Amino acid sequence: MEDTLIREGDNLDITKERRNATFRVKKLAAFIHGGEEIVRRRKEIYDAVEREPRLKNSVPIEFLAREERHEEQARRAVAMTDVATDIIDGSDMFGEGIYYQSLIMGRDLHSLSLHYSMVLPAIQNQADDEQLDEWLGPIISRSLISTYAQTELGHGTNLSKLETTATYDPKTQEFILHSPTITATKWWPGALGKSSNYAIVMAQLYTNGKWHGPHPFFVQLRDAETHMPLKGVTVGDIGPKLGINGSDNGFLRFNNFRIPRKTMFMKNAKVLPDGTYVPPKHAKLGFGAMVFVRSIMIKDQSMQLGSAITIAVRYSAIRRQGEIVPNSGEVQILDYQTQQLRLFPQISRTLAFLFAAYEVKDLYLRVTTQLQEGNTELLPELHGLSSGLKSVVSWETAQGIEQCRLACGGHGYSQASAFPEIYSYAVGGCTYEGENIVMLLQVARQAFLGLVKIVSSIRAGTAKLSLLTSYIAEKQPKTRSKFTCVENVSAEDLIADFEYAAREQIFYAYDLLKKNETLYSTPEEAWNKTGIELCKASRLHVKAFLVRNYFNYVSKCNDSEIRPILDQLGKLYALDGISGGGVWFTRRGYYSDDQMATVRQGIYSLLEKIRPNAVAIVDAFDFSDRELQSVLGRRDGNVYENLLKWAQQNPMNRSEISTAYIKHLKPMMTEGKSKL
Numbered sequence: 001m002e003d004t005l006i007r008e009g010d011n012l013d014i015t016k017e018r019r020n021a022t023f024r025v026k027k028l029a030a031f032i033h034g035g036e037e038i039v040r041r042r043k044e045i046y047d048a049v050e051r052e053p054r055l056k057n058s059v060p061i062e063f064l065a066r067e068e069r070h071e072e073q074a075r076r077a078v079a080m081t082d083v084a085t086d087i088i089d090g091s092d093m094f095g096e097g098i099y100y101q102s103l104i105m106g107r108d109l110h111s112l113s114l115h116y117s118m119v120l121p122a123i124q125n126q127a128d129d130e131q132l133d134e135w136l137g138p139i140i141s142r143s144l145i146s147t148y149a150q151t152e153l154g155h156g157t158n159l160s161k162l163e164t165t166a167t168y169d170p171k172t173q174e175f176i177l178h179s180p181t182i183t184a185t186k187w188w189p190g191a192l193g194k195s196s197n198y199a200i201v202m203a204q205l206y207t208n209g210k211w212h213g214p215h216p217f218f219v220q221l222r223d224a225e226t227h228m229p230l231k232g233v234t235v236g237d238i239g240p241k242l243g244i245n246g247s248d249n250g251f252l253r254f255n256n257f258r259i260p261r262k263t264m265f266m267k268n269a270k271v272l273p274d275g276t277y278v279p280p281k282h283a284k285l286g287f288g289a290m291v292f293v294r295s296i297m298i299k300d301q302s303m304q305l306g307s308a309i310t311i312a313v314r315y316s317a318i319r320r321q322g323e324i325v326p327n328s329g330e331v332q333i334l335d336y337q338t339q340q341l342r343l344f345p346q347i348s349r350t351l352a353f354l355f356a357a358y359e360v361k362d363l364y365l366r367v368t369t370q371l372q373e374g375n376t377e378l379l380p381e382l383h384g385l386s387s388g389l390k391s392v393v394s395w396e397t398a399q400g401i402e403q404c405r406l407a408c409g410g411h412g413y414s415q416a417s418a419f420p421e422i423y424s425y426a427v428g429g430c431t432y433e434g435e436n437i438v439m440l441l442q443v444a445r446q447a448f449l450g451l452v453k454i455v456s457s458i459r460a461g462t463a464k465l466s467l468l469t470s471y472i473a474e475k476q477p478k479t480r481s482k483f484t485c486v487e488n489v490s491a492e493d494l495i496a497d498f499e500y501a502a503r504e505q506i507f508y509a510y511d512l513l514k515k516n517e518t519l520y521s522t523p524e525e526a527w528n529k530t531g532i533e534l535c536k537a538s539r540l541h542v543k544a545f546l547v548r549n550y551f552n553y554v555s556k557c558n559d560s561e562i563r564p565i566l567d568q569l570g571k572l573y574a575l576d577g578i579s580g581g582g583v584w585f586t587r588r589g590y591y592s593d594d595q596m597a598t599v600r601q602g603i604y605s606l607l608e609k610i611r612p613n614a615v616a617i618v619d620a621f622d623f624s625d626r627e628l629q630s631v632l633g634r635r636d637g638n639v640y641e642n643l644l645k646w647a648q649q650n651p652m653n654r655s656e657i658s659t660a661y662i663k664h665l666k667p668m669m670t671e672g673k674s675k676l
């Protein structure tokens with residue numbers, strides 16, 4: 001990162017914002033990204049990408065039609081991976097990998113997305129030694145392209161009802177893959193339609209007449225030379241989507257397609273040559289690739305919200321509209337209190353999500369090490385943390401991006417703002433890797449909390465709780481929240497407030513479930529009738545984690561220049577949550593009406609404090625113009641002249657007269673004239 005982001009020729013308003021900041025951007029950037037060394041590496045990676053001619057993004061992706069976009073993204077993906085080893089440390093998918101990819105691919109998936117984000121980790125963690133030897137080389141050398149084919153037309157969430165079958169034939173030592181119905185057709189896998197010639201296929205395993213549930217297989221789909229689908233395989237693209245249109249998400253059907261025995265991943269579960277089934281140590285080890293993406297996507301989501309808020313804050317600093325004091329000149333829209341309330345909480349959220357991403361990364365790495373030693377103890381905790389964060393973070397990210405777009409008025413609606421690309425890419429995260437509501441129910445069912453299970457043991461005083469869940473066992477305070485005013489409130493008090501709300505809801509949902517179990521004939525019906533309250537409990541639990549984790553992370557900062565900024569943003573995050581959470585915090589009079597009014601006053605005072613530093617804070621996210629791809633969010637703030645330039649490079653403006661005019665409008669007008 002450079003010493004200063006101010007340059008000659010920049011918009012004067014944005015320059016003034018940068019000059020008036022009370023801290024050095026470099027310092028905050030270092031804290032946010034985990035140290036000066038990481039910021040320096042980001043710059044090194046950025047420079048290397050900029051220097052590499054094959055990584056030049058000359059075509060503005062938003063003007064391309066679907067097939068052109070798919071082709072351009074394939075070109076970029078190949079170039080990106082051609083030179084990757086010269087630029088990044090490939091072992092760091094959580095950090096350098098995400099950053100490097102975002103510089104080149106923008107907000108899109110591509111022909112190699114699933115190859116790297118799901119197949120590679122699945123092979124590393126689920127293949128036995130022999131399979132690892134055979135598959136890892138071609139994956140890394142890219143002599144094959146692969147994807148993860150699990151979801152079907154009829155079933156995505158409920159994996160136990162997938163219809164694709166893999167039936168073992170001991171005579172030939174092969175599995176027969178088959179799609180018995182239309183709804184068994186694999187549907188959605190990224191890069192399946194046209195790019196991949198291999199896929200991890202999830203299929204119901206049958207051996208010696210017995211069913212053993214869904215298992216992963218590594219299956220060749222297309223000929224290595226001609227790229228034609230193999231006999232027994234039908235495959236194609238599912239068509240345009242809300243976003244990620246560089247990716248050829250596909251469909252796939254099998255017609256009694258035979259594959260060798262050793263195509264089944266055999267590190268965990270095994271099928272011996274005679275068809276004997278050897279179960280895995282933990283039934284869900286085969287779901288590891290999903291857990292990996294749920295873990296890495298938290299950082300990706302926070303970076304999407306971070307880009308949106310960077311664009312919106314910078315634009316709000318250069319956009320002048322309306323007067324606050326009559327006849328004193330139009331103000332920067334960032335001066336409106338309402339604009340600040342729309343935007344500044346998104347800055348806090350970005351940080352809270354990013355700091356949570358660091359935590360889930362640590363847990364993921366610990367679990368991976370444990371699993372290599374055959375220990376599955378922490379797996380449920382990781383499943384819970386990654387599922388819960390995935391749901392809350394992707395939902396609030398999507399809402400936050402939309403707020404940023406709306407806050408930019410008409411220009412926010414243009415593709416020039418980048419909001420449509422950011423939103424349509426990020427919101428996919430609410431659905432893929434487990435629909436958000438379903439994942440919240442997982443948190444409630446088991447997860448790292450095991451919320452429902454542990455309530456009874458907590459009440460009996462026998463619960464064995466992890467660090468993440470121990471607060472649930474604490475007694476609810478009989479008194480009110482300690483909140484008196486924003487100046488005096490401590491991190492501990494704010495954490496206590498969120499834990500109060502979560503605990504209250506967890507016990508409430510538990511009691512309702514127990515009551516429903518007496519009213520309905522099966523536990524499953526009772527569970528369904530408690531679903532809404534269970535999801536609320538999970539959400540509050542995750543929010544309590546986010547607040548606690550934010551303040552824990554920030555407590556490592558002793559720098560008097562940036563600590564006040566981090567504290568203000570943390571308080572805003574918490575108070576905005578309390579104010580928006582209403583009923584969860586006022587139950588049993590925990591927060592009084594007066595306290596709630598003081599919370600709101602506290603928010604207003606924080607908005608005022610953050611206002612002079614807002615541009616510098618988003619500068620510290622360290623996004624380059626290359627990453628933002630937004631005319632509104634340009635570092636230099638020269639928005640208007642560049643909006644005009646952007647519109648002029650629109651292919652529709654290449655000729656003065658459009659084919660639409662020639663083919664349709666002109667004949668209509670000519671006919672109209674003849675009727676006069």
Ligand SMILES: CCCCCCCCCC/C=C\C/C=C/C(=O)SCCNC(=O)CCNC(=O)[C@H](O)C(C)(C)COP(=O)(O)OP(=O)(O)OC[C@H]1O[C@@H](n2cnc3c(N)ncnc32)[C@H](O)[C@@H]1OP(=O)(O)O
Nearest residue numbers: 097098117156157159284287297300383432433434446447
């Ligand atoms: C380098 C660049 C990075 C860029 C950033 C990221 C970009 C991402 C790129 C890729 C983008 C998109 C790709 C998308 C891919 C996909 O979407 S793949 C398909 C994903 N599909 C799903 O997620 C399906 C969701 N469904 C499920 O996970 C399960 O079916 C569900 C958990 C809902 C239920 O499973 P059941 O088998 O029915 O289990 P259940 O009976 O409910 O529970 C049994 C038991 O097992 C526990 N459990 C469940 N899952 C796991 C797990 N994964 N790990 C550990 N434990 C698990 C569950 O909690 C229960 O425990 P209990 O003790 O019995 O209560």
Ligand SMILES: Cc1cc2nc3c(=O)[nH]c(=O)nc-3n(C[C@H](O)[C@H](O)[C@H](O)COP(=O)(O)OP(=O)(O)OC[C@H]3O[C@@H](n4cnc5c(N)ncnc54)[C@H](O)[C@@H]3O)c2cc1C
Nearest residue numbers: 148149150151155156157188189190428431432433434437
């Ligand atoms: C952009 C994108 C990329 C994807 N990439 C891949 C890929 O690479 N590979 C792959 O295999 N798949 C992929 N998918 C598929 C994705 O994983 C599934 O769409 C997702 O898991 C949700 O499943 P579904 O579509 O069956 O939704 P459904 O399960 O049908 O959900 C529909 C509604 O029903 C509700 N619902 C379902 N079950 C329950 C329940 N038990 N309790 C309460 N409510 C419930 C949901 O909450 C939701 O509101 C992708 C999807 C998208 C959008």
